[in-house]
Amino acid sequence: MTEENLLDKMAEFKTAIDQVKKYRKLAITMIDFVLIIVTSIILLLTLNIGVNILNLHGFDISSTILGLLPIFDIIILSVGVFTGIIFVNRKMNTVTTLQWKNTLDEGTPGVLKLLQETNWENIFSEIRYAKLGFALYGVLKIVTYWLISAFAFAVIAGFTFVNIFHFSFNIGSLWMVSFVFALVLNAKDLRNRYEQIGRLDSLLLEFRWFEREFRRTDFQA
Amino acid sequence: MKGNSGEPISKPDLYVLARVIKTLKEKNKMNKTALSISTGLSYDRLIKYLDWMAKKGFIEFDVNNDVVLTKLGAETYDQLVKWILQYVGKVRFQKI
Protein backbone atom coordinates (compact mmCIF):
# COMPACT_ATOMS: atom_id res chain seq x y z
CA MET A 1 0.00 0.00 0.00
CA THR A 2 1.34 3.43 -0.94
CA GLU A 3 0.80 6.93 0.38
CA GLU A 4 -1.71 7.47 -2.41
CA ASN A 5 -3.68 4.41 -1.30
CA LEU A 6 -3.57 5.79 2.22
CA LEU A 7 -5.19 9.03 1.10
CA ASP A 8 -7.91 7.09 -0.75
CA LYS A 9 -8.50 4.91 2.28
CA MET A 10 -8.74 7.96 4.52
CA ALA A 11 -11.20 9.59 2.11
CA GLU A 12 -13.35 6.42 2.34
CA PHE A 13 -13.11 6.57 6.13
CA LYS A 14 -14.23 10.20 6.29
CA THR A 15 -16.95 9.70 3.67
CA ALA A 16 -18.37 6.84 5.74
CA ILE A 17 -18.40 9.10 8.79
CA ASP A 18 -20.14 11.87 6.82
CA GLN A 19 -22.81 9.36 5.75
CA VAL A 20 -23.21 8.23 9.35
CA LYS A 21 -23.69 11.89 10.38
CA LYS A 22 -26.51 12.18 7.83
CA TYR A 23 -28.23 9.05 9.13
CA ARG A 24 -27.92 10.33 12.65
CA LYS A 25 -29.66 13.51 11.52
CA LEU A 26 -32.33 11.25 10.03
CA ALA A 27 -32.88 9.63 13.43
CA ILE A 28 -33.25 13.02 15.12
CA THR A 29 -35.60 14.28 12.41
CA MET A 30 -37.94 11.26 12.71
CA ILE A 31 -39.96 12.90 15.46
CA ASP A 32 -40.57 15.90 13.19
CA PHE A 33 -41.66 13.55 10.38
CA VAL A 34 -44.13 11.86 12.71
CA LEU A 35 -45.45 15.24 13.92
CA ILE A 36 -46.07 16.32 10.32
CA ILE A 37 -47.95 13.07 9.50
CA VAL A 38 -49.97 13.26 12.71
CA THR A 39 -50.87 16.90 11.96
CA SER A 40 -52.12 15.93 8.49
CA ILE A 41 -54.24 13.17 10.08
CA ILE A 42 -55.70 15.72 12.50
CA LEU A 43 -56.46 18.03 9.55
CA LEU A 44 -58.30 15.36 7.60
CA LEU A 45 -60.27 14.26 10.68
CA THR A 46 -61.16 17.90 11.38
CA LEU A 47 -62.39 18.26 7.79
CA ASN A 48 -64.54 15.13 8.11
CA ILE A 49 -65.98 16.16 11.48
CA GLY A 50 -66.56 19.72 10.24
CA VAL A 51 -68.41 18.66 7.10
CA ASN A 52 -70.58 16.22 9.04
CA ILE A 53 -71.45 18.69 11.77
CA LEU A 54 -72.30 21.38 9.20
CA ASN A 55 -74.55 18.83 7.53
CA LEU A 56 -76.18 18.02 10.88
CA HIS A 57 -76.90 21.70 11.47
CA GLY A 58 -78.64 22.23 8.18
CA PHE A 59 -75.89 23.59 5.94
CA ASP A 60 -76.64 22.02 2.61
CA ILE A 61 -73.49 20.11 1.81
CA SER A 62 -73.84 18.63 -1.67
CA SER A 63 -73.64 14.89 -2.04
CA THR A 64 -70.77 15.39 -4.51
CA ILE A 65 -68.65 16.99 -1.81
CA LEU A 66 -69.62 14.28 0.64
CA GLY A 67 -68.74 11.65 -1.92
CA LEU A 68 -65.38 13.27 -2.61
CA LEU A 69 -64.47 13.43 1.08
CA PRO A 70 -62.40 10.22 1.02
CA ILE A 71 -60.47 11.59 -1.98
CA PHE A 72 -59.72 14.76 -0.02
CA ASP A 73 -58.56 12.55 2.86
CA ILE A 74 -56.10 10.76 0.59
CA ILE A 75 -54.87 14.08 -0.84
CA ILE A 76 -54.34 15.61 2.62
CA LEU A 77 -52.49 12.55 3.88
CA SER A 78 -50.36 12.35 0.75
CA VAL A 79 -49.47 16.05 1.02
CA GLY A 80 -48.52 15.44 4.65
CA VAL A 81 -46.25 12.54 3.72
CA PHE A 82 -44.69 14.50 0.85
CA THR A 83 -44.06 17.50 3.12
CA GLY A 84 -42.55 15.21 5.75
CA ILE A 85 -40.19 13.63 3.24
CA ILE A 86 -39.09 17.04 1.88
CA PHE A 87 -38.54 18.31 5.42
CA VAL A 88 -36.42 15.28 6.34
CA ASN A 89 -34.34 15.57 3.16
CA ARG A 90 -33.76 19.29 3.78
CA LYS A 91 -32.61 18.57 7.33
CA MET A 92 -30.26 15.85 6.11
CA ASN A 93 -28.79 18.22 3.52
CA THR A 94 -27.91 20.72 6.27
CA VAL A 95 -25.32 18.23 7.55
CA THR A 96 -21.91 19.63 6.58
CA THR A 97 -19.77 17.11 4.77
CA LEU A 98 -16.33 17.10 3.12
CA GLN A 99 -14.94 19.50 5.69
CA TRP A 100 -11.91 17.22 5.87
CA LYS A 101 -10.99 17.57 2.19
CA ASN A 102 -8.51 20.44 2.57
CA THR A 103 -6.76 18.70 5.45
CA LEU A 104 -6.50 15.47 3.47
CA ASP A 105 -4.87 17.40 0.59
CA GLU A 106 -1.84 17.84 2.87
CA GLY A 107 -1.08 14.15 2.44
CA THR A 108 0.15 11.94 5.29
CA PRO A 109 0.34 14.83 7.77
CA GLY A 110 -3.32 15.55 6.99
CA VAL A 111 -4.20 11.90 7.61
CA LEU A 112 -2.44 12.08 10.95
CA LYS A 113 -4.27 15.24 11.90
CA LEU A 114 -7.64 13.75 10.97
CA LEU A 115 -6.92 10.60 12.97
CA GLN A 116 -5.73 12.58 15.97
CA GLU A 117 -8.82 14.79 15.89
CA THR A 118 -11.27 11.89 15.59
CA ASN A 119 -13.66 11.69 18.54
CA TRP A 120 -14.21 7.94 18.56
CA GLU A 121 -16.91 7.81 21.25
CA ASN A 122 -18.85 10.39 19.28
CA ILE A 123 -18.55 8.29 16.13
CA PHE A 124 -19.70 5.11 17.88
CA SER A 125 -22.71 6.97 19.27
CA GLU A 126 -23.49 8.43 15.82
CA ILE A 127 -23.39 4.97 14.23
CA ARG A 128 -25.84 3.67 16.83
CA TYR A 129 -28.15 6.62 16.16
CA ALA A 130 -27.74 6.06 12.42
CA LYS A 131 -28.93 2.46 12.77
CA LEU A 132 -31.91 3.61 14.81
CA GLY A 133 -32.78 6.34 12.32
CA PHE A 134 -32.56 3.94 9.44
CA ALA A 135 -34.80 1.35 11.06
CA LEU A 136 -37.34 3.93 12.29
CA TYR A 137 -37.61 5.59 8.89
CA GLY A 138 -38.31 2.19 7.32
CA VAL A 139 -41.06 1.40 9.83
CA LEU A 140 -42.65 4.84 9.46
CA LYS A 141 -42.57 4.52 5.68
CA ILE A 142 -44.47 1.21 5.87
CA VAL A 143 -47.05 2.61 8.33
CA THR A 144 -47.63 5.65 6.10
CA TYR A 145 -48.00 3.52 2.96
CA TRP A 146 -50.39 1.30 4.97
CA LEU A 147 -52.60 4.25 5.95
CA ILE A 148 -52.72 5.73 2.45
CA SER A 149 -53.43 2.39 0.78
CA ALA A 150 -56.16 1.60 3.36
CA PHE A 151 -57.89 4.88 2.46
CA ALA A 152 -57.45 4.24 -1.25
CA PHE A 153 -58.78 0.66 -1.02
CA ALA A 154 -61.75 1.85 1.04
CA VAL A 155 -62.64 4.32 -1.73
CA ILE A 156 -62.14 1.74 -4.49
CA ALA A 157 -64.03 -0.97 -2.58
CA GLY A 158 -66.82 1.50 -1.86
CA PHE A 159 -67.25 2.36 -5.53
CA THR A 160 -66.83 -1.12 -6.95
CA PHE A 161 -67.71 -3.83 -4.46
CA VAL A 162 -70.44 -2.00 -2.61
CA ASN A 163 -72.06 0.16 -5.29
CA ILE A 164 -71.63 -2.03 -8.35
CA PHE A 165 -71.41 -5.62 -7.16
CA HIS A 166 -73.17 -5.04 -3.82
CA PHE A 167 -70.68 -7.06 -1.80
CA SER A 168 -70.03 -5.85 1.67
CA PHE A 169 -66.44 -6.12 2.80
CA ASN A 170 -65.04 -6.60 6.25
CA ILE A 171 -63.01 -3.66 7.59
CA GLY A 172 -60.49 -6.07 9.13
CA SER A 173 -59.80 -7.59 5.69
CA LEU A 174 -59.29 -4.10 4.29
CA TRP A 175 -56.62 -3.32 6.90
CA MET A 176 -54.95 -6.67 6.32
CA VAL A 177 -54.87 -6.32 2.54
CA SER A 178 -53.49 -2.79 2.73
CA PHE A 179 -50.82 -3.90 5.24
CA VAL A 180 -49.65 -6.66 2.92
CA PHE A 181 -49.79 -4.23 0.00
CA ALA A 182 -47.60 -1.77 1.91
CA LEU A 183 -45.13 -4.53 2.75
CA VAL A 184 -44.95 -5.66 -0.88
CA LEU A 185 -44.36 -2.08 -2.09
CA ASN A 186 -41.57 -1.66 0.44
CA ALA A 187 -40.05 -5.13 0.13
CA LYS A 188 -36.99 -3.93 -1.78
CA ASP A 189 -36.53 -0.96 0.55
CA LEU A 190 -36.86 -3.26 3.60
CA ARG A 191 -34.18 -5.57 2.20
CA ASN A 192 -31.86 -2.62 1.50
CA ARG A 193 -32.38 -1.26 4.99
CA TYR A 194 -31.65 -4.61 6.55
CA GLU A 195 -28.39 -4.83 4.60
CA GLN A 196 -27.53 -1.24 5.38
CA ILE A 197 -27.98 -1.79 9.09
CA GLY A 198 -25.68 -4.79 8.75
CA ARG A 199 -23.09 -2.60 7.03
CA LEU A 200 -23.34 -0.03 9.80
CA ASP A 201 -22.76 -2.83 12.31
CA SER A 202 -19.63 -3.90 10.39
CA LEU A 203 -18.46 -0.31 10.25
CA LEU A 204 -18.87 0.00 14.01
CA LEU A 205 -16.82 -3.16 14.55
CA GLU A 206 -14.07 -1.99 12.18
CA PHE A 207 -13.88 1.42 13.83
CA ARG A 208 -13.78 -0.11 17.30
CA TRP A 209 -10.91 -2.35 16.26
CA PHE A 210 -9.07 0.54 14.66
CA GLU A 211 -9.55 2.85 17.63
CA ARG A 212 -8.29 0.20 20.02
CA GLU A 213 -5.22 -0.65 17.90
CA PHE A 214 -4.33 2.92 16.98
CA ARG A 215 -4.58 4.18 20.54
CA ARG A 216 -2.62 1.25 21.90
CA THR A 217 0.37 1.72 19.65
CA ASP A 218 2.64 4.73 19.83
CA PHE A 219 4.88 5.83 17.03
CA GLN A 220 8.38 6.06 18.42
CA ALA A 221 10.14 8.88 16.61
CA MET B 1 2.95 18.92 24.90
CA LYS B 2 2.74 21.52 22.20
CA GLY B 3 5.62 23.65 23.48
CA ASN B 4 3.96 27.04 23.41
CA SER B 5 5.79 28.21 26.52
CA GLY B 6 9.54 28.97 26.65
CA GLU B 7 10.32 25.33 27.51
CA PRO B 8 11.63 22.81 24.99
CA ILE B 9 9.29 20.14 23.51
CA SER B 10 9.07 16.86 25.43
CA LYS B 11 6.59 14.97 23.24
CA PRO B 12 6.18 16.40 19.75
CA ASP B 13 2.95 16.56 17.81
CA LEU B 14 3.35 13.95 15.07
CA TYR B 15 1.28 16.07 12.73
CA VAL B 16 3.70 19.01 13.03
CA LEU B 17 6.71 16.74 12.60
CA ALA B 18 5.19 15.13 9.54
CA ARG B 19 4.41 18.51 7.97
CA VAL B 20 7.94 19.81 8.48
CA ILE B 21 9.55 16.66 7.12
CA LYS B 22 7.17 16.47 4.14
CA THR B 23 7.90 20.11 3.21
CA LEU B 24 11.67 19.52 3.47
CA LYS B 25 11.35 16.33 1.38
CA GLU B 26 9.67 18.32 -1.37
CA LYS B 27 11.99 21.36 -1.29
CA ASN B 28 15.30 19.69 -0.30
CA LYS B 29 16.37 22.60 1.85
CA MET B 30 14.70 25.78 3.11
CA ASN B 31 15.48 28.75 5.27
CA LYS B 32 13.63 28.93 8.56
CA THR B 33 11.36 31.80 7.60
CA ALA B 34 10.20 30.14 4.39
CA LEU B 35 9.74 26.86 6.28
CA SER B 36 7.62 28.63 8.89
CA ILE B 37 5.41 30.09 6.16
CA SER B 38 5.14 26.78 4.23
CA THR B 39 4.17 24.76 7.28
CA GLY B 40 1.90 27.44 8.76
CA LEU B 41 3.75 27.29 12.09
CA SER B 42 4.72 30.35 14.09
CA TYR B 43 8.44 31.06 13.88
CA ASP B 44 8.99 30.46 17.62
CA ARG B 45 7.21 27.15 17.52
CA LEU B 46 9.07 26.08 14.43
CA ILE B 47 12.42 26.84 16.13
CA LYS B 48 11.48 24.60 19.07
CA TYR B 49 10.58 21.75 16.72
CA LEU B 50 13.78 22.25 14.68
CA ASP B 51 15.86 22.08 17.89
CA TRP B 52 14.17 18.84 18.86
CA MET B 53 14.53 17.37 15.37
CA ALA B 54 18.20 18.39 15.19
CA LYS B 55 18.88 16.62 18.50
CA LYS B 56 17.21 13.47 17.12
CA GLY B 57 19.18 13.70 13.92
CA PHE B 58 16.23 14.20 11.58
CA ILE B 59 17.55 17.57 10.27
CA GLU B 60 20.77 19.54 10.12
CA PHE B 61 21.73 23.11 9.31
CA ASP B 62 24.04 23.95 6.41
CA VAL B 63 26.56 26.80 6.15
CA ASN B 64 23.79 29.31 5.34
CA ASN B 65 21.77 28.11 8.36
CA ASP B 66 19.18 26.59 6.00
CA VAL B 67 17.37 23.50 7.20
CA VAL B 68 18.24 20.24 5.46
CA LEU B 69 16.51 16.86 5.89
CA THR B 70 18.86 14.02 6.85
CA LYS B 71 18.65 10.41 5.68
CA LEU B 72 17.39 9.46 9.15
CA GLY B 73 14.69 12.12 8.90
CA ALA B 74 13.52 10.78 5.52
CA GLU B 75 13.53 7.19 6.81
CA THR B 76 11.57 8.20 9.91
CA TYR B 77 8.91 9.81 7.74
CA ASP B 78 8.65 6.65 5.62
CA GLN B 79 8.29 4.62 8.82
CA LEU B 80 5.49 6.93 9.93
CA VAL B 81 3.65 6.43 6.65
CA LYS B 82 4.13 2.64 6.95
CA TRP B 83 2.86 2.71 10.56
CA ILE B 84 -0.32 4.49 9.60
CA LEU B 85 -0.80 2.29 6.54
CA GLN B 86 -0.42 -0.78 8.75
CA TYR B 87 -3.58 0.13 10.63
CA VAL B 88 -5.61 2.15 8.18
CA GLY B 89 -4.90 -0.43 5.48
CA LYS B 90 -6.53 -3.18 7.52
CA VAL B 91 -9.85 -1.37 8.00
CA ARG B 92 -12.55 -2.35 5.54
CA PHE B 93 -15.06 0.38 4.78
CA GLN B 94 -18.18 -0.94 3.11
CA LYS B 95 -20.18 1.58 1.12
CA ILE B 96 -23.13 2.70 3.25
Added chain:
Amino acid sequence: MKKLYVLLVLIVLIATQIAILSSIYPISERGSSDASEPVTVFISKMNYASLRVKVDVTTWLDPAVLLFSNGTQIEIPASSTYTFSVVMPHNGFSFGSYNTQSRFMNLSDDHPINVEFLSNYTLNPYWELPSNEYVSSDSMYWFTVQGQANIAVMGIGAGF
Protein backbone atom coordinates in the same frame (compact mmCIF):
# COMPACT_ATOMS: atom_id res chain seq x y z
CA MET C 1 -38.38 15.61 24.88
CA LYS C 2 -40.71 18.57 24.36
CA LYS C 3 -41.58 17.22 20.90
CA LEU C 4 -42.55 13.88 22.44
CA TYR C 5 -45.04 15.64 24.73
CA VAL C 6 -46.45 17.50 21.75
CA LEU C 7 -46.79 14.16 19.93
CA LEU C 8 -48.61 12.68 22.93
CA VAL C 9 -51.08 15.56 22.95
CA LEU C 10 -51.68 15.22 19.21
CA ILE C 11 -52.29 11.46 19.51
CA VAL C 12 -54.85 12.09 22.26
CA LEU C 13 -56.47 14.66 19.97
CA ILE C 14 -56.66 12.11 17.15
CA ALA C 15 -58.22 9.55 19.50
CA THR C 16 -60.84 12.15 20.52
CA GLN C 17 -61.57 13.02 16.91
CA ILE C 18 -61.98 9.35 15.99
CA ALA C 19 -64.41 8.94 18.91
CA ILE C 20 -66.41 11.94 17.67
CA LEU C 21 -66.42 10.68 14.08
CA SER C 22 -67.59 7.25 15.14
CA SER C 23 -70.55 8.92 16.88
CA ILE C 24 -71.70 10.36 13.56
CA TYR C 25 -74.07 8.12 11.60
CA PRO C 26 -75.09 8.56 8.00
CA ILE C 27 -78.76 7.71 7.50
CA SER C 28 -79.98 6.16 4.28
CA GLU C 29 -83.13 4.06 4.41
CA ARG C 30 -85.64 3.22 1.70
CA GLY C 31 -89.04 1.60 1.61
CA SER C 32 -92.25 1.62 -0.35
CA SER C 33 -95.97 1.60 0.15
CA ASP C 34 -98.86 0.59 -2.05
CA ALA C 35 -102.61 1.11 -2.20
CA SER C 36 -103.45 -1.91 -0.07
CA GLU C 37 -100.59 -1.59 2.39
CA PRO C 38 -99.93 1.87 3.75
CA VAL C 39 -96.53 2.27 5.38
CA THR C 40 -95.75 4.15 8.58
CA VAL C 41 -92.19 5.43 8.86
CA PHE C 42 -90.83 5.79 12.39
CA ILE C 43 -87.76 7.91 12.97
CA SER C 44 -86.53 7.51 16.52
CA LYS C 45 -83.47 8.42 18.54
CA MET C 46 -82.04 8.45 22.04
CA ASN C 47 -82.65 11.75 23.85
CA TYR C 48 -78.94 12.57 23.76
CA ALA C 49 -78.68 12.05 19.98
CA SER C 50 -79.59 14.46 17.18
CA LEU C 51 -80.50 14.00 13.54
CA ARG C 52 -81.42 15.84 10.40
CA VAL C 53 -82.96 13.95 7.50
CA LYS C 54 -84.59 14.71 4.20
CA VAL C 55 -87.61 12.57 3.30
CA ASP C 56 -88.49 12.05 -0.37
CA VAL C 57 -91.88 10.48 -1.17
CA THR C 58 -92.08 9.65 -4.88
CA THR C 59 -95.34 8.54 -6.45
CA TRP C 60 -95.72 6.49 -9.63
CA LEU C 61 -98.85 6.21 -11.71
CA ASP C 62 -101.31 7.08 -8.93
CA PRO C 63 -101.39 9.82 -6.35
CA ALA C 64 -100.61 9.09 -2.71
CA VAL C 65 -101.55 10.63 0.62
CA LEU C 66 -99.04 11.65 3.27
CA LEU C 67 -100.40 11.69 6.82
CA PHE C 68 -98.40 13.41 9.57
CA SER C 69 -98.65 12.57 13.25
CA ASN C 70 -100.32 15.90 14.01
CA GLY C 71 -103.21 15.00 11.73
CA THR C 72 -102.16 17.09 8.72
CA GLN C 73 -102.37 15.34 5.40
CA ILE C 74 -100.98 16.16 1.98
CA GLU C 75 -101.99 14.69 -1.33
CA ILE C 76 -99.03 13.95 -3.57
CA PRO C 77 -99.92 13.94 -7.28
CA ALA C 78 -98.96 11.03 -9.51
CA SER C 79 -95.40 10.91 -10.88
CA SER C 80 -94.05 13.53 -8.52
CA THR C 81 -91.84 13.79 -5.46
CA TYR C 82 -92.68 15.48 -2.22
CA THR C 83 -89.73 16.39 -0.02
CA PHE C 84 -89.64 17.56 3.56
CA SER C 85 -87.02 17.73 6.31
CA VAL C 86 -87.12 16.31 9.79
CA VAL C 87 -84.87 17.84 12.40
CA MET C 88 -84.65 16.26 15.82
CA PRO C 89 -82.15 18.03 18.04
CA HIS C 90 -80.49 16.72 21.16
CA ASN C 91 -83.11 16.88 23.96
CA GLY C 92 -81.59 15.53 27.12
CA PHE C 93 -78.54 14.10 28.83
CA SER C 94 -78.41 10.62 30.23
CA PHE C 95 -75.80 8.50 31.94
CA GLY C 96 -75.31 4.81 31.66
CA SER C 97 -76.13 2.22 29.08
CA TYR C 98 -79.60 1.62 27.65
CA ASN C 99 -81.29 -0.27 24.86
CA THR C 100 -84.87 -0.76 23.78
CA GLN C 101 -86.54 -2.86 21.13
CA SER C 102 -90.07 -2.73 19.85
CA ARG C 103 -91.76 -3.03 16.50
CA PHE C 104 -90.95 0.50 15.51
CA MET C 105 -87.83 1.25 17.52
CA ASN C 106 -84.48 -0.48 17.88
CA LEU C 107 -82.15 1.72 19.89
CA SER C 108 -78.93 1.03 21.78
CA ASP C 109 -75.66 2.82 22.65
CA ASP C 110 -74.15 1.64 19.35
CA HIS C 111 -77.27 2.47 17.44
CA PRO C 112 -78.84 5.63 18.93
CA ILE C 113 -80.76 6.49 15.75
CA ASN C 114 -83.25 4.27 13.99
CA VAL C 115 -85.60 4.38 10.98
CA GLU C 116 -88.28 1.69 10.66
CA PHE C 117 -90.86 1.06 7.96
CA LEU C 118 -93.99 -0.70 9.25
CA SER C 119 -96.87 -1.83 7.06
CA ASN C 120 -100.47 -1.49 8.18
CA TYR C 121 -99.63 -0.01 11.56
CA THR C 122 -102.84 1.20 13.10
CA LEU C 123 -102.07 1.60 16.77
CA ASN C 124 -101.08 4.74 18.60
CA PRO C 125 -97.30 4.54 19.04
CA TYR C 126 -97.46 6.55 22.26
CA TRP C 127 -99.00 3.48 23.89
CA GLU C 128 -95.87 1.47 23.08
CA LEU C 129 -93.30 4.18 23.61
CA PRO C 130 -91.00 3.73 26.59
CA SER C 131 -90.72 7.01 28.43
CA ASN C 132 -87.60 7.48 30.49
CA GLU C 133 -84.46 9.59 30.59
CA TYR C 134 -83.16 7.86 27.45
CA VAL C 135 -86.15 8.00 25.15
CA SER C 136 -89.14 10.33 25.32
CA SER C 137 -91.99 11.38 23.07
CA ASP C 138 -89.80 14.13 21.56
CA SER C 139 -87.39 11.47 20.39
CA MET C 140 -89.78 9.94 17.90
CA TYR C 141 -91.33 11.15 14.71
CA TRP C 142 -93.61 9.31 12.35
CA PHE C 143 -95.68 9.73 9.24
CA THR C 144 -97.79 7.41 7.10
CA VAL C 145 -97.92 7.08 3.31
CA GLN C 146 -101.08 5.67 1.73
CA GLY C 147 -100.95 4.72 -1.94
CA GLN C 148 -98.17 3.50 -4.18
CA ALA C 149 -94.94 5.41 -3.48
CA ASN C 150 -91.23 5.04 -2.83
CA ILE C 151 -89.98 6.54 0.38
CA ALA C 152 -86.37 7.56 0.98
CA VAL C 153 -85.04 8.84 4.29
CA MET C 154 -81.52 10.29 3.89
CA GLY C 155 -79.49 12.37 6.23
CA ILE C 156 -77.17 12.35 9.15
CA GLY C 157 -77.35 11.67 12.85
CA ALA C 158 -74.99 11.96 15.76
CA GLY C 159 -74.77 10.55 19.24
CA PHE C 160 -74.49 14.05 20.70
